Amino acid sequence: MTTGTGTGTTCTFPVTLSSPGTQAPFKKQADATISLLEKRQKITEQLLQSPYNLILYLERASIHTALGYPDLGVGDSYRALLLCDECTSNGGFEYQELAWSALESYCTDENFPEILPAQTKDDQFNFEVADILLSSQHPLVENQSNPDIKEDFKYDSDTSCYENHIVLRAAYLASLQCYRNLSIGLLLCNCLKSAYDFCSRGLGLVPEDVELLQIKKVIESGVKTQGVNGVEKLEIDELPDEGWVRREVYPWNHYEPDRFSPISLDILNSQLAIVAPKCEVRATELLSLKKPTNFSGTQHTKLQRNALPISKQLGIFAKEDILPGEMILKELSVLAVNNRLKDSLCDACSAEIPLPCNTESTATSCLECDDILFCSNECKQRAELEYHPSVCGKDVETIGKDPPLKEKPNGLYFLLLCRAIAMASTQKVHPLNLTPIKYIWGDFLPVSEKNTLHSSFYTLTTLPHERSVDKSIYSLPFSFKYNVVEPLHVLEKMDIDIFASLEDYDLWVLNTLYCKFRGTASARMNKNSGHPEAAAIHPLWCLANHDCDPNVQWEWTGAVMRLWCRETRISDRDKSQPKCFGIKSSEEILNHYCDIELKVHERREWAEGSLGGLCQCARCLHEEKEEKLKTKHSVKEEAVLILH
Known part of the structure; x- marks a missing residue:
């Protein structure tokens, strides 16, 4: 139905260099692409084995963005954020233990994965989170009834709490990275309202985060308006939230x-x-x-x-x-x-x-x-x-x-x-x-x-x-x-x-x-x-290709899609003796994906989404040529009137 090229079931990336002078940069960039795709494949395989691993989602998000797919980076970052919420909740979440266990494997010491913004300190989080992190790092240890095992118990308890603190800190750092990813990713997809929302949520977690403040500034610069008294207003509700x-x-x-x-x-x-x-x-x-x-x-x-x-x-x-x-x-x-x-x-x-x-x-x-x-x-x-x-x-x-x-x-x-x-x-x-x-x-x-x-x-x-x-x-x-x-x-x-x-x-x-x-x-x-x-979706009906002078009509009113041969084609309607030859053997069935009664520019606009571009059928080309001639003659007539 639509235009494009078919594809097989294998994915290869041959490199054809246009000239000796461009050989090195093209090969370097092509090699980088292949390397990213290989990393993506490896991480995806790891995710299939460890599906509650938020670090893997964050790593794959960065690769998707590097490959030019910020939307896929957004999808990975959102799943990672859901797993962060599982880790930082007070209990009762469905995947909490699985998410915590997966994150804990990265937290044997404070050398967190590079994907996390480890330079962020505990006191940079909001008061509530900073307090949670502080209390998890320095718990109160009650006196034990047996003094002989008191010291050993204190050591074990402190060690366990310290490990929990490290995992919890990693979860909050991961949340910050998710908010950064979602903000910039949605911004790149032109979903500005959602981008602003995640940016605000991220700043609620770390109020002075430089990256989020920069993203917020970029978004706000496009929607600030001057009020009656010269005071700037933010029209956040007017932000677009659908992109391409x-x-x-x-x-x-x-x-x-x-x-x-x-x-x-x-x-x-x-x-x-x-x-x-x-x-x-x-x-x-x-x-x-x-x-x-x-x-x-x-x-x-x-x-x-x-x-x-x-x-x-x-x-x-x-x-x-x-x-x-x-x-x-x-x-x-x-x-x-x-x-x-x-x-x-x-x-x-x-x-x-x-x-x-x-x-x-x-x-x-x-x-x-x-x-x-x-x-x-x-x-x-x-x-x-x-x-x-x-x-x-x-x-x-x-x-x-x-x-x-x-x-x-x-x-x-x-x-x-x-x-x-x-x-x-x-x-x-x-x-x-x-x-x-x-x-x-x-x-x-x-x-x-x-x-x-x-x-x-x-x-x-x-x-x-x-x-x-x-x-x-x-x-x-x-x-x-x-x-x-x-x-x-x-x-x-x-x-x-x-x-x-x-x-x-x-x-x-x-x-x-x-x-x-x-x-x-x-x-x-x-x-x-x-x-x-x-x-x-009628998968067989849609195999018939489009033409603005179709030889068939279709109707989907009830349960069934019906397609039948037109008795008169658009190109024959103005003729005194229209042709009614039907469709001959080996002739292509020509369907239509828009209202064929519309004018050429309207038809093209309606069908563009399905066709992938402006329709180039014989009728469209003919009517486009006629409209250009009419416009040309109209301009000439206006010029003559002005001269006189």
Whole structure:
């Protein structure tokens, strides 16, 4: 459906040097990138063995940021912060003993890991924490009844308390590092409101921390306004909290299949034969609407000067002639969600459920869940087979429902993420190996292997909010709420250990799911409000490529996605004798991802998110040329009027 390049299941980083003069720096930077990736792999393997080790999370966060993925650094730092909270709590936390034990292994003496800000002294913490650290270092030792063992007991007690003090101090230092990481990482992702929040929380812990004060100053400088009396005001509530991050097949992602291999095509065609018997999946070539970048996220200037490159993609083609008006595809998906709370929509397929008074209603419910309804026994059985056991009775049906209007689009993508998590948990497979997800394209930015460069550590002088975000590099929407916090909340609700399940639900996995959903999901509006209320992934329907002069129409009103042959194409509507030839054998099925009744600039704006760039179909190019001519003539006419 979308443009880009396919990827195999292996990750290599060959270095092709452009000229002898650039050989040394390119090789040095490429070697540094490979070294970072190897370190990341090693730490990730250690985390899978020791999932409650906050030091490993902090170390991996620094590597992710160095590789140019501050969003992944934020995810690691947040998990580390949760483990810090476990260590510093007064008891009763679920993972406290495991987190404490993992941290204790680093605290045999006061030579803390380099990742911790060990230069921070105890008296630099706030009064409450400083008092806790002081009391843990100098406990009161009660008199013992047996004087012969008094001294030995005092030694053992003091030693134990001293060790506890060291671990506790390490936990608070780690918390400070987490706040620093989260503040700068979210700042780099342009989530300024969340960045400011963590910055403030960090300064609440260590009020004079230089790094946090500097970050706070940078954020405040962008939102200070002059009041009526010339007094500066801080408009913190006006800070943006949604940013953009890189949208790529991560170098360590071994789940992305070779979509063009004979095996993949056979699998897809066996699925398509059931829902669209007159069609088949083939590889095709499209204009790539994105320009390749090197690993640091910088576009190749040589490629920028050339014409748009060709991208290999999948498409749907007719195996035999299809008549005008003929149904082509009928596809049902349980990767479908809605945001209406306590309303009559099927939980499995999001179809409208008739009112109870309707004698023909086939609706049924789940006895263990308060607000879960299904439109039929078939949907209920499908739900019980594919996803419902993981959420049944877990009180998750209200999460993400009835969101504020501004959050409804992102909220639907989040609900799709929740459904994918439930499906993966129920079916005992990795989320990226789910049948409806595995073969869909995520509109990934093609990363060139010619220059595998790593990004240097960011500084406060090169922040994304100080320049316009380049959507050709940073094209995946990102928010701390929907990418980091809420997914972990859902996992906890589903009784999934958010640390032990890292391999399946690491942030890069969730980001990859979002990439795939944002490029392929179809949405449905509420008939009364006109707001989006439902979304679904139909993995076979979305293989049909886009054209603003499509030869098919589609509709998703109930449980089924329907695709049929158009009787009249847009390009023929103004003709006295429009062509009604249908679709010939071997002709490509041309779908549409936007309202094709809109003008060219509006169509391009709407479809850009799915296509990865401005549409270059024949209709768009023709109408763009016409609009430019009209503008040119209008300017000439205005010039003539001015002269006269």
